[in-house]
Every structure is written in C-alpha cells, then in structure tokens.
Amino acid sequence: MPGPDDASVRNLGAVQVRVEEGAEVIPSDRRLLEWIDPRDPQRAAQRMIKDSWRVLRIQSEFVSGFDALENVAEAVTVFGSARIKERTPEYETARDLGRRLAHEGFAVITGGGPGVMEATNRGAYEAGAESIGLNIELPFEQHANPWVTLNMNFRYFFVRKTMFVKYAQAFVCLPGGFGTLDELFEALTLVQTKKVLQFPIVLIGTEFWGPLVDWLRTTLEGEGMISPGDIDLLHVVDTTEEAVAIIVKAARR
Numbered sequence: 295m296p297g298p299d300d301a302s303v304r305n306l307g308a309v310q311v312r313v314e315e316g317a318e319v320i321p322s323d324r325r326l327l328e329w330i331d332p333r334d335p336q337r338a339a340q341r342m343i344k345d346s347w348r349v350l351r352i353q354s355e356f357v358s359g360f361d362a363l364e365n366v367a368e369a370v371t372v373f374g375s376a377r378i379k380e381r382t383p384e385y386e387t388a389r390d391l392g393r394r395l396a397h398e399g400f401a402v403i404t405g406g407g408p409g410v411m412e413a414t415n416r417g418a419y420e421a422g423a424e425s426i427g428l429n430i431e432l433p434f435e436q437h438a439n440p441w442v443t444l445n446m447n448f449r450y451f452f453v454r455k456t457m458f459v460k461y462a463q464a465f466v467c468l469p470g471g472f473g474t475l476d477e478l479f480e481a482l483t484l485v486q487t488k489k490v491l492q493f494p495i496v497l498i499g500t501e502f503w504g505p506l507v508d509w510l511r512t513t514l515e516g517e518g519m520i521s522p523g524d525i526d527l528l529h530v531v532d533t534t535e536e537a538v539a540i541i542v543k544a545a546r547r
C-alpha cells in the first residue's frame with residue numbers, strides 16, 4: 295500500500311490537511327466567507343489580513359493547480375460519499391469503477407478523501423493509472439487517502455472545483471450526501487448553460503438516484519423551472535460497466 299513517504303506520490307499545494315484528532319483549525323474558506331463587523335474593536339486584529347490581499351493567495355492556488363494538472367490526459371472525475379467504509383458493496387463498486395476507467399485509459403480525479411474517493415483512487419491506482427486526489431482543507435480531522443499518484447491540497451473550494459471540471463471529460467456520481475449533490479448540481483448547471491460541452495454526467499445507482507431524478511422531472515420540469523430535455527443531461531445506470539461505456543462512447547465520438 296502506498297503511503298505518505300512513497301516517492302511515487304507527488305504532494306502539492308499550500309496546505310497540510312493533517313490535523314490532530316479532535317483539534318479544529320479554521321480553514322481559509324471560512325475566513326474568506328466570514329463577515330467581520332468593522333465597528334467591532336474586539337475583532338479589529340482579525341481584519342488585518344484584508345480580503346483584497348487574500349486574492350493573491352487564491353491566485354497562487356489557481357497557478358499551482360493549473361501547473362500540477364496541465365499534463366493530465368483524458369480523465370474522469372468521480373464524486374460520492376466520504377463516509378462509506380472499506381469492505382462494503384459501495385466501496386467495491388467505487389473501486390471497480392476506478393479500475394474500469396483505468397483500463398479504458400482514463401486518469402481518475404477525486405476529492406482525495408475517504409470513502410468513495412478512496413475506493414475510486416484505489417481501483418485506479420491498482421490498475422496502474424494516474425490517480426489524482428484534490429483534497430480540501432477542512433476544520434476537522436481528516437486524511438488524504440494514500441491511493442494517489444498526485445495529491446493536491448486546496449484551501450479554497452471554488453479553486454478545487456475548477457480543477458474537477460477543467461481536467462475531466464466526464465463526471466460520475468456514486469451515492470453521497472450534500473458534498474456530492476453540490477458537485478453534481480454544479481456540473482449540471484455548467485452543462486445546461488453550455489459552459490462545458492460534451493460532458494456526460496453519469497449517476498450510478500437507480501434506487502438511490504431515481505427518486506431525485508423523478509422529482510426533477512415532475513416538479514422542476516413540470517413547473518417549468520428547467521427546460522424539457524435538461525433531464526436528459528443525466529445518465530442514470532446501475533453498473534460501473536454501463537457508466538464506463540457511456541463515457542467511452544462520448545469520449546471517442
């Protein structure tokens with residue numbers, strides 16, 4: 295198993311996300327988004343770093359992200375729950391997905407954390423593919439999974455999200471929570487508004503995703519909040535095999 299000292303793993307990025315168990319750090323994202331009342335003298339010190347100057351830090355994160363990823367060939371970004379455990383069917387599905395994508399010549403990009411991210415990176419790594427983890431600084435203890443050939447740690451969610459989209463030819467979502475839904479709907483909006491072209495979005499698990507897709511169709515489409523046809527941007531399947539077939543077909547078009 296690879297580890298933090300494995301020379302084949304490239305670790306990039308300004309932030310070390312390893313935090314002592316139980317400890318809490320204030321992530322840069324939170325500091326950026328926090329409003330501090332300029333009338334509050336108690337908090338004047340916290341206003342010393344001006345948001346305008348934070349822009350340089352944000353800029354540097356874009357620069358290092360673009361530099362790190364510019365040579366990635368065809369890649370697929372995979373999202374899904376951070377909470378699923380090893381030796382579960384969900385973990386094995388994600389691992390199988392990573393493996394199958396690797397066999398088709400794709401690099402795999404994930405959020406670099408545990409659960410689905412770890413399993414997908416692991417499958418790709420075991421099959422000898424480029425396995426990329428784009429981690430994020432979080433306020434609680436977490437780890438970058440070891441199954442990566444390139445690990446990058448980001449301070450800012452929105453910079454990291456740019457990398458997920460820019461360097462991938464497709465998205466796959468496995469079952470997940472708010473994080474996964476956020477990433478799914480960001481991708482959908484980008485495709486819907488034609489900011490990203492020819493970008494299949496595949497959801498694996500009809501039982502899990504079906505009710506959401508039904509609601510999108512009956513309520514959103516039914517009430518005219520999305521156009522007829524927008525739903526067709528989503529491919530809902532049950533197997534990793536079907537998911538990879540859709541991606542291969544779109545990529546080789």
Ligand SMILES: CC(C)=CCNc1ncnc2c1ncn2[C@@H]1O[C@H](COP(=O)(O)O)[C@@H](O)[C@H]1O
Nearest residue numbers: 373374375376377405407436470471472473474
């Ligand atoms: C155990 C735990 C919560 C660890 C958190 N550690 C994480 N590390 C990296 N990316 C993450 C993490 N949590 C959420 N994400 C992002 O949000 C998605 C999963 O969130 P969720 O579990 O569906 O809502 C992932 O695709 C990933 O991009």
